[in-house]
Amino acid sequence: MGTADQSEWTGGYALPTYPFVAPPELTGGAKRRYPIVIVGGGLAGLTLGCDLANRGVDCVLLDEDDTIGVRGASSRGIAYAQKTLEIFAHLGTYPRMREKGVTWSEAKTLAGNDVVYSFSLQSASASEQPPFINLQQFYVEWFLVDRIQALGHCDLRWKHRVTRVEQGDGVVAVSVETPGGAYTLEAEWLVDATGVNSPIRRGFGLETHTARGADRWCITDVRFKEKFPTERWTWVSAPFNENRAVWQHLMGDDVWRLDYQMDPDCDPDYVSRREVAEERLRAHLGDVEFELVWVGPYAYRDHLLDRFRHGRVFFIGDAAHVVSPFGARGGNSGIQDAYNLGWKLALVTAGRAPERLLDTYDAERQPAAQQNLEVTSRTNRFLAPRSPAERTLREAVIALARRYEFGRPLVNTGRMSVANPYPASPTVTNGGHSVQNVPITLQDGSRSNLVAFAQSLGTVFIGILYAPTRADEVAAFAWLEASGRPFRFLVCGPGGIGDPDGKLMEVLGAAPGSFALIRPDLYLAGCVPDARPAHADAMLKRALCQLPTAT
Amino acid sequence: MLTDPNIPDPDGLYAALTAAHEGLTDAESAALNARLVFLLANQVGDQRVLLDCVAAARAG
Numbered sequence: 001m002g003t004a005d006q007s008e009w010t011g012g013y014a015l016p017t018y019p020f021v022a023p024p025e026l027t028g029g030a031k032r033r034y035p036i037v038i039v040g041g042g043l044a045g046l047t048l049g050c051d052l053a054n055r056g057v058d059c060v061l062l063d064e065d066d067t068i069g070v071r072g073a074s075s076r077g078i079a080y081a082q083k084t085l086e087i088f089a090h091l092g093t094y095p096r097m098r099e100k101g102v103t104w105s106e107a108k109t110l111a112g113n114d115v116v117y118s119f120s121l122q123s124a125s126a127s128e129q130p131p132f133i134n135l136q137q138f139y140v141e142w143f144l145v146d147r148i149q150a151l152g153h154c155d156l157r158w159k160h161r162v163t164r165v166e167q168g169d170g171v172v173a174v175s176v177e178t179p180g181g182a183y184t185l186e187a188e189w190l191v192d193a194t195g196v197n198s199p200i201r202r203g204f205g206l207e208t209h210t211a212r213g214a215d216r217w218c219i220t221d222v223r224f225k226e227k228f229p230t231e232r233w234t235w236v237s238a239p240f241n242e243n244r245a246v247w248q249h250l251m252g253d254d255v256w257r258l259d260y261q262m263d264p265d266c267d268p269d270y271v272s273r274r275e276v277a278e279e280r281l282r283a284h285l286g287d288v289e290f291e292l293v294w295v296g297p298y299a300y301r302d303h304l305l306d307r308f309r310h311g312r313v314f315f316i317g318d319a320a321h322v323v324s325p326f327g328a329r330g331g332n333s334g335i336q337d338a339y340n341l342g343w344k345l346a347l348v349t350a351g352r353a354p355e356r357l358l359d360t361y362d363a364e365r366q367p368a369a370q371q372n373l374e375v376t377s378r379t380n381r382f383l384a385p386r387s388p389a390e391r392t393l394r395e396a397v398i399a400l401a402r403r404y405e406f407g408r409p410l411v412n413t414g415r416m417s418v419a420n421p422y423p424a425s426p427t428v429t430n431g432g433h434s435v436q437n438v439p440i441t442l443q444d445g446s447r448s449n450l451v452a453f454a455q456s457l458g459t460v461f462i463g464i465l466y467a468p469t470r471a472d473e474v475a476a477f478a479w480l481e482a483s484g485r486p487f488r489f490l491v492c493g494p495g496g497i498g499d500p501d502g503k504l505m506e507v508l509g510a511a512p513g514s515f516a517l518i519r520p521d522l523y524l525a526g527c528v529p530d531a532r533p534a535h536a537d538a539m540l541k542r543a544l545c546q547l548p549t550a551t
Numbered sequence: 552m553l554t555d556p557n558i559p560d561p562d563g564l565y566a567a568l569t570a571a572h573e574g575l576t577d578a579e580s581a582a583l584n585a586r587l588v589f590l591l592a593n594q595v596g597d598q599r600v601l602l603d604c605v606a607a608a609r610a611g
Contacts, residue, residue, distance in 0.1 A: 389581075396585030406593045 011221065011255070011293030015138055016069045018145070020159040025183040034060050034351040037174060037187035039162050039200060039201035041068070043077065043137065044317025044334035045193030048146040050091045051342035053151040055459045057349065060185070061154055061268050062176060068145060069138035072462040077137040078251050083419035084332045085129035086437045086522065089451045091447035092151075093143040094129070100252045101135030107232040109413055110237060111398045117408045118231075121416065127436040127504045128449045132416070135252045137331065155286075165190065165200050166335055167311045189345060191357075196303075198319035199435045206408045213324065215384045216262040220281060221293040223255050234382065234413040236398060243463065245383050245413075255293050261383065268297035300380065304369055308362040314341060316474040321361045321369035326379040326414035329372040336419065337365050343520035346459050347544075352486050357545040367422035375415050378421065384460030426542050429526035435518055436507050441498035450504070453497070454522060461525065461543060462484040462518040463536055466505060467493045469513035476533035477515070480540065486520075487540055488489045516544060552603035 025031060036052060038045050041063035050060040051159050078269045080088075080097065088094040105122040108115050121131035126245055148154045163182075164175035172190040176183055192200040201208070233248040235241070244261035255506045259282060262271050270276060277295045281287075304321045308314060317334030347353035385391040400407030419434030437451040454462065467475050468491055478489050490497050492504065499505055508516040508527050515531030518524060525543040541547050558564055572580050590599055 233557075316586065392581045392585050396582060396589055400586055400589055401584075410589065 011223075013138075014293075015067050015069050016142060016145075018156070018158040018181050018229045020066065021157070022180045023120065023155075023160070023178070025185060026178065026180050029292055031186065032183060033171065033186040033188065034058070035062070035188045036191065037062065037172075037185065038191045038193055039063075039174075040195060040317075040319070041065070041145075041158075042193060042317065042334070042529065043141060043157070043331045044225060044246050044319075044338045045191070046141055046291040047087065047091070047335045047340055048191060048193065048316065048338035049088075049154040049156070050093070050144050050148050050151070051339055052346060052454075053148050054091050056153060056341065057344045057346045057449065058153050060147075060187075061156050061157070062174075063156070063158055066158045066487040067139035071362075077140075077248060078134050078257050078377065079328035079332075079417075080094070080133050080135060080140065080335075081328060081417040081419075082125065082127050082131050082436070082530055083333045083434050084130050084335045084417075085133060086127060086451055087335060088143075089129060089437065090339075090455055090522075091144070091147060093140075093147050094484045095138045097135055097140065099131055101252045102230050102252060103130045103133050103135040104230050104232060105131050106230075108238065108451070109234050109401075110238070110413055111394070112405070116236070116401050116411060119408075125436075126507055128439065128451070132328075134250055134257075137436070137441075139252060144298055152481065155159055162194075162200065164366055165203055165313070167313065167470045170312075172312050175323035179321055184244065188349065191345075192313055192315045192318050192319045192340065193334075195318040196301075196322050198315070200313065201305070201315060201319055203248065204313075206304060206310065208303035210301060210303040211409055211463050212379060213302075213384075214264045216264055216266055216268065216271075216299050217295060218260045218268075218277070218280075218295065218297045220258045220277050220295050221251070221255055222258060222281060223253070223291045223293055224285075226291040227254075228256070234301045236394075236411065236413060238284075241280070245283070252373070253492075264384075268299075290464070302373055302376070304373055305366070307357065308337075308366050308369075314358075314361060316341060316365075320365070321373070322382050323369075323372050323376040326376045326383075328414075328417045329376055332417040333369060333372055333420075336368070337361075337437070339521050340365055343459050346520075347486060353544045354546065357427075360425070360545070363510065364422040364428075367423050371420055372417075379412050379414050384469040398441055419523075426547070427525065427545060428523065429528075429542065430524075430537065432519070432523040432525065435522050435524050437502075438499075438503035438507055439501055440504055441500050443496060444500075447500070450518075450522065453468075454518075454520065457488050459520045461486060461520065461540060463540070464497075464504075464508065464510070464516045465489070465491050465536075466508065466514045466516065467512035468500075469530070470532075473533055477536055480533065480537055483537075483540075485540060485544060485546075489536075515539075519543065552600050573593060 032400045036059040038048055038061045052059045105120050108118045125131055142167035142382040156177050159179055163177050166173040173188045174185050230250050237243040238246040241260050249257045272295045302323050308320045316337040323329050346355050385394055397410040401411050422428050422432035424431040437449050439449050444449050465477050480490050492499055513530045514527055515536050516527040526539045
């Protein structure tokens with residue numbers, strides 16, 4: 001949905017454009033088969049391309065456009081959560097994000113004219129990355145493209161529109177249209193990252209369980225002369241917006257995202273007109289100097305595929321799932337889909353893990369999307385009560401939250417994106433949870449962190465024997481490295497890596513004598529107390545799907 | 552969910568509730584009841600019991 005002409009909103013930005021380059025198929029080369037082809041260069045597709053490139057894995061990425069961002073300076077996603085930032089630290093784009101973006105951890109919830117409560121996300125954080133950085137989505141994509149170009153391995157093909165996808169025997173045939181003509185290529189594995197309206201998903205006729213909300217919002221991205229505190233402010237009911245909800249959030253370049261809940265019966269074109277947006281801003285902030293960067297109305301929709309794998313095709317990001325924007329669970333989950341799939345494709349295409357490892361992508365990310373859908377639907381209902389009784393419940397919660405601590409967790413203005421835990425399965429023994437990027441010291445005593453360490457090791461499982469209690473068995477653990485599996489063994493303790501702040505022990509749930517197995521996406525595959533080498537061997541086999549499935 | 556009598560002074564509680572609603576409009580009474588539900592729920596603090604109570608209340 002959008003107004004007639006979004007191109008007027010440049011916000012003073014000149015986004016980069018990338019040239020069409022005729023692919024080998026159109027310059028006399030034969031039809032080729034590629035191990036991995038990604039379609040769509042948004043957050044999810046670019047993250048996957050960059051992750052594979054960073055792992056030294058060749059892939060092709062087809063994008064129908066020649067730039068990043070989709071609607072001029074429209075930002076879309078703005079808040080990047082800790083796990084996402086850890087992923088970008090792994091891929092190498094994090095330093096630019098930190099420099100360009102706004103790091104925040106303070107938030108206020110307001111109702112009427114005053115603050116109901118404030119909170120900080122910082123206190124619970126063990127990671128080297130902050131809970132959130134806010135940044136325009138096109139910058140995040142821009143940095144990924146730059147990084148991909150520096151890394152090589154990922155053949156970025158701009159102005160390549162996929163017109164047809166056909167599953168064959170052990171191969172996917174992809175028809176592509178370009179300014180230089182049409183061609184077809186073959187992919188062993190195809191990843192659909194083409195977003196909410198995926199033509200590939202439609203081509204397969206897959207059920208998406210789409211639901212559309214009655215709620216209407218209008219985004220106003222605006223630059224002010226004056227500085228405001230870098231806090232997330234959320235009004236459940238704002239007097240200056242006819243007692244409907246309002247979001248106020250800072251992004252890079254001193255641009256603010258103001259998001260206004262509209263009357264469900266409003267005319268989207270009217271509410272996003274420049275003069276109407278300006279009037280709304282003045283009602284909100286009084287007589288301040290500002291410059292509109294982008295204005296656009298939107299309505300909620302959500303959808304969720306039953307399965308994220310269809311034969312040799314994987315769906316990631318919005319192509320697989322769409323939720324309301326509360327808590328920034330859209331873009332972040334697409335990025336995390338990509339990071340979940342990347343190492344699995346890397347190992348399977350290299351013949352280092354069986355194909356069924358790829359099934360764990362669906363087994364882990366589909367429930368994650370389901371969880372995000374449930375969480376955002378609940379927020380949606382809190383912010384848009386459907387009956388007088390629901391409104392009464394909400395007012396009671398707000399009244400109690402003003403007076404009592406216990407009322408505050410009941411106020412639901414969005415539950416911020418988390419690294420979703422994965423259900424227990426043969427591959428993640430106690431249910432996989434993300435291991436935060438905690439500080440460690442290396443064998444030479446220098447200070448590092450888990451992400452930097454994982455990057456230095458390549459695509460391997462990291463096995464950590466924490467403070468060994470059976471010195472005579474350490475060699476037997478180390479011997480598991482000789483199995484040829486993607487596995488590195490380390491001792492945490494004298495002669496090995498160090499846990500300077502005790503945070504590694506905490507995030508692994510380890511005790512002296514524990515063995516923890518960390519996957520290449522920095523999720524915990526398992527942690528056993530008083531571990532023996534046989535435990536470690538079995539855990540690694542399960543994590544790599546090297547055991548028969550009925551475990 | 553406890554269904555055996557557990558309120559020390561039932562008549563006293565009932566009287567306190569009716570007194571609390573005195574002089575309120577329907578909307579104000581509904582608001583009071585809603586606040587009371589959340590205050591009591593926090594005293595219970597057991598999710599399973601709370602959900603059983605919601606189901607029992609819904610059943611009428």
